[in-house]
Amino acid sequence: MNPARRTAAGAVVLATAGALLGGATVAAPTASAATTCASPVYKRQFFANTTFKGTPKKTDCDSAISESWSGAPASGLPKDNFGVRWSVTRDFGSGGPFALAASGLDGIRVYVDGSRKVDLWKNTSKTVSKTVNVTLPKGRHTLRIDYVNWTGAAKAKFTYTPRTSATVDKVKPLTPLDPLVSYDGDANATKLNWTKNQEMDLAGYRVYRRLRGSTSWTKVGTTTATSLTDAPPATGALYYYEIRAYDRAGNESTGTTDALVTSTVLQPPARFTASATDTGAELNWSGVHAAVKYRVERTDFYGVVTKSWELKYTVSLTDDTLARGETARYRIAAVDGSGHASPFTDLQGVTRPLAAPRGLTATAGIGSATLQWTVKPEDAPYDEFRVYRSTTLPVDTSTARWVTCTTSFTTLSDGSRRYSCGDFSAEEGTTYHYAVQNVQWPNVSPLSDAATVTTLVSDKPPAQVTGLTATATEYGIELDWDDNTEPDLKRYAVYRGVVLGEEGDEQVCSGSEWAWLPAGTSHYRDVRLPDGDHACYWVDAIDNAGNSSRWLGPVSAVTVDELDLTPSVATPEGSPLTLTTDPTDSGVGLSWNAVDSATGYQVYRWNPATRTYEKLAATTDRSYDDTTAAAGTTHYYWVTALYADGTESAPGADRAILEP
Incomplete structure (x- = not known):
């Protein structure tokens, strides 16, 4: 502690605790033993006189002196000629410069350790005040404030505050007491605790650390609490710690006795694994107790860090x-709270696998198979694949045959490529299992899902069509037959013809190809005019090799009599109109040519129920939409030209077939 020194003008300097320089000394008052108040709370005593004689009328505790009374301050006291005494003894720590501020109406006096510092002792009609600067030595000191009211209103106020200007306060705080320093090796944490300083102008504490053998201290923390945790570099080195208090003027105390700790050695993470996934790499490791984070580095083949x-x-x-196909190596280090890193783990290499081809299909040919699969362009930058063929499942690259085939591709709407290649080294009539591998040397992808196919035999035609039926309708003939599920079926050929031979004798359906239909179809609608013809149909099955089911022998045909919806009223000749009808989404659309001198046109539609052409609409246009025409039947129309004399031309005629 600095020795007592002279302060600015008006200040009173105390040389030692309890010994006063200057000021009047007065006898200590008789204390009231009945009431005790914990410092820094004042004990307050009320007297029914202005000389503080006798036993106080009341004693209590008061946390601050700031009073204003208009009458008696307590029961048993007069409203005039009474006294109040406050006193407190407290620890001022290292002491230092303080400002004592007092004001009163009427008299107020302030004592420090019995020495009077403020004396405003007279009956007055207005509040009087005074501030005195004093320097207190370290330790405990007693403050006493006497107040008297002679007449009228009563007011008393007193404060004592440290002066914290750096130009005034040069007194260091006391060294923190009872330091306790311990080290947690699992967490690599130094835990420090200490007892709170008694300085009234204390700003906080600073914790310092230095390496053993060094004279340089490093501040590792600042706090207003009485504890702090620090993580020294986990190198196994020895460190000293000390704690220092500092006040609001910036003065710093001497440090506590140096406390020695030995740091742990930060180990690299254990059980580090790196494994490839379809999307990249998955890394896992065990946590390190003293680590607050982990540093992960990815290097290339040459050890250059490419990402961290x-x-x-x-x-x-x-x-x-x-x-895809990229190889990287990973390593991990633990990092403690001070930023110190452990050694890195050994490098672990990972190669992201190539994408396996997807959607593999195999289509049979005669002693061959056509394969197709899909891959994104970025997953197969070199368009290189290996095709494996096996007669057993699963396809094993160690036993399956590696098939040579030339690939080509088409680009799909999503940007993927659909590759194709043909295996022309297969045997006819053999079942094979295929799988495809994406290649980006030296890496290969997993195998695709297998596709199974049985190759075709060149002279084996498909089975003949069975279950063929023909049904006459008002819009034509409906044909149905049983599905042919043979894998090499390519198409159906529908034949229509006429029946040759007399009824009761052997008859033959003589016809020609009428329609081609793809495999997977077992229905055909022959939309045609229902005019009462007698017809026959048969269906041929044809495979990818061009083999026809007709080669197996006679084909079963079906006969059918068409409905006859022909109007019973004949259309007269000599019409100036040429009528055209077309099915539309809403019915039938009619159109015709213009006729000179016609004032309009009359549209008729045949009604088979009444067997007459009935008027449908009159119009001056050269077209008409019949939205009332029923679907699933055949409609017949007339259109005549209307003249000014009320006559009509001969009708132009046409028909329209509406499917269901």
Whole structure:
């Protein structure tokens, strides 16, 4: 502690605790033993006189002196000629400069350790005040404030505050007491605790650390609490700690006795694994007790760091930035709270797998198979694949045959490529299982899902069509037959013809190809005019090799009599109109040519129920939409030209067939 010194003008300097320089000395008052108040709370005593004689009328505790009374301040006291005494003894720590501020109406006096510092002792009609600067030595001191009211209103106020200007306060705080320093090796944490200083102008505490053998201190923390945790570099080195208090003027105490700790040695993460996933790499490791984060580095083949991560609160990492077929190596270090890093783990290599071809299909040919699969362009930059063929499942690359075939591709709407290649080295009539592998040397993808196919035999035609039926309708003939599920079926050929031969004798359906239909179809609608013809139909099955089911022998045909919806009223000849009808989404659309001198046109539609052409509409246009025409039947129309004399031309005629 600095020795007592002279302060600015008006200040009173105390040389030692309890010994006063200057000021009047007065006898200590008789204390009231009945009431005790914990410092820094004042004990307050009320007297029914202005000389503080006798036993106080009341004693209590008061946390601050700031009073205003208009009458008696307590029961048993007069409203005039009474006295109030406040006193407190407290620890001022290292002491230092303080400002004592007092005001009163009427008299007020302030004493420090019995020495009077403020004397405003007279009956007055207005409040009087005074501030005195004093320097207190370290330790405990007693403050006493006497107040008297002679007449009228009563007011008393007093404060004592440290002067914290750096130009005034040069007194260091006391060294923190009872320091306790311990080290947690699992957490690599130094825990420090100490007892609170008694300085009234205390700003906080600073904790310092130095390496053993060094004279240089490093501030590792500042706090207003009485504890702090620090993480020294986990190198196994020895460190000293000390705690220092500092006040609001910036003065810093001497440090506590140096406390020695030995740091742990920060180990690299254990059980580090790196495995390839379809999207990149998955890394996992065990946590290190003293680590607050982990540093992960990715290097290329030459050891150059290409990417790094600083990870908190996790012991895993998913790296989805690797390209297909890219190889990377990873290593991890633990990092403690001071930023010190452990050694890195050994490097772990990972290669992101290539994408397996998807959607593999195999289509049979005669002693061959056509294969197709899909891959995104970025997953197969070199368009290189291996095709494997096996007669057993699963397809095993160690036993399956590697088939040579030339690939080509088409680009799909999503940007993917649909590859094709043909295996022309297969045997006829043999079942094969195929799988395809994406190649980006030296890496290969997993095998695709297998596709199974049985190759075709060149002279084996498909089975004949069975279950063929023909049904006459008002819009034509409906044909149905049984599905042919043979894998090499390519198409159906529908034949229509006429029946040759007399009824009761052997008859033959003589016809020609009428329609071609794809495999997977077992229905055909022959939309035609229902005019009462007698017809026959048969269906041929044809495979990919061009083999026809007709080669197996006579084909069964079906006969059918068409409905006859022909109007019973004949259309007269000599019409100036040429009528055209076309099915539309809403019915039938009619159109015709213009006729000179016609004032309009009359549209008729045949009604088979009444067997007459009935008027449908009159119009001056040269077209008409019949939206009332029923679907699933055949409609017949007339259109005549209307003249001014009320006559009509001969009708132009046409028909329209509406499917269901």
